[in-house]
Amino acid sequence: MAKAKKQKLDYRTLPSAVRHRSGCKVGWNYYTDEATAIEASKLARHNAEIDWSLGYDFGYQSPGTVTFVKEGEYAGLWEVCVS
Secondary structure, eight states: OOOOOOOOOOOOOOOOOSEEEEOSSOEEEEESSHHHHHHHHHHHHHHHHHHHHTTOOOTTOOTTOEEEOOSSTTTTSEEEEEO
């Protein structure tokens, strides 16, 4: 029986966040500026694509999405969904 070729998992490191929140399928990183949030979202999307290829289910969440938080505990920060 042929041995399966091991897949290289090329996960990327996200920029340091000022806050982080965890859920059961994803997490959210919070950034003070839009440019850093957009950079993080591209890397989060890359990492999520690896997870998707391995069969991970994010439910209704979408890693890589960026949202500006207008109210509440995280108001004024840019939120990035991460896997």
